[in-house]
Amino acid sequence: AGGTPAGAKAGSPGPGAIDLGAQSGRWAAFQERHRLSCEEAARLLLDAYEYRGLVKHTGGCHCGAVRFEVWASADLHVFNCNCSICTKKQNRHFIVPASRFKLLKGADNLTTYTFNTHRAQHTFCKTCGVQSFYTPRSNPDGYGIAPHCLDDGTVQTIITEDINGKEWEKAVREHKTIRDMSKP
Numbered sequence: 001a002g003g004t005p006a007g008a009k010a011g012s013p014g015p016g017a018i019d020l021g022a023q024s025g026r027w028a029a030f031q032e033r034h035r036l037s038c039e040e041a042a043r044l045l046l047d048a049y050e051y052r053g054l055v056k057h058t059g060g061c062h063c064g065a066v067r068f069e070v071w072a073s074a075d076l077h078v079f080n081c082n083c084s085i086c087t088k089k090q091n092r093h094f095i096v097p098a099s100r101f102k103l104l105k106g107a108d109n110l111t112t113y114t115f116n117t118h119r120a121q122h123t124f125c126k127t128c129g130v131q132s133f134y135t136p137r138s139n140p141d142g143y144g145i146a147p148h149c150l151d152d153g154t155v156q157t158i159i160t161e162d163i164n165g166k167e168w169e170k171a172v173r174e175h176k177t178i179r180d181m182s183k184p
Contacts, residue, residue: 142182
């Protein structure tokens, strides 16, 4: 026993393989101990996300050039901000850590608008103009996802909380949880 799990090759990863860095030994030991293929072990990891109350939502822009997936609760906590840009765009969003967001396609079709502090990165599709996600000023290490850009079938409920973006600094300073929403 020991060494490389069945089906895995020693040495550097082959085409399509993922380099797990310092976690590769731990991953191999887990697979061997539980007699799992790489795909079965990955499925367990994904199921663990779902078990923690997260579901995989998919979504994108109107024309379909930009597509993404995001792991979040089926019960969404959405912010309705009244700052100048959110009011003009009707930008309601929920916040997730960057580790739970994956852009599936369309990176080359995104463009970005910034203003004021330039911390918020308002990304939108160059073709249809829809902002399906962006990097919020309150959580520059995460993403604000537009719930209306998610595909049907994975959202159970939406609770909306108004936030006073006209007095952004005060609102964020006084809010109990907003800055932690992008933490895994």
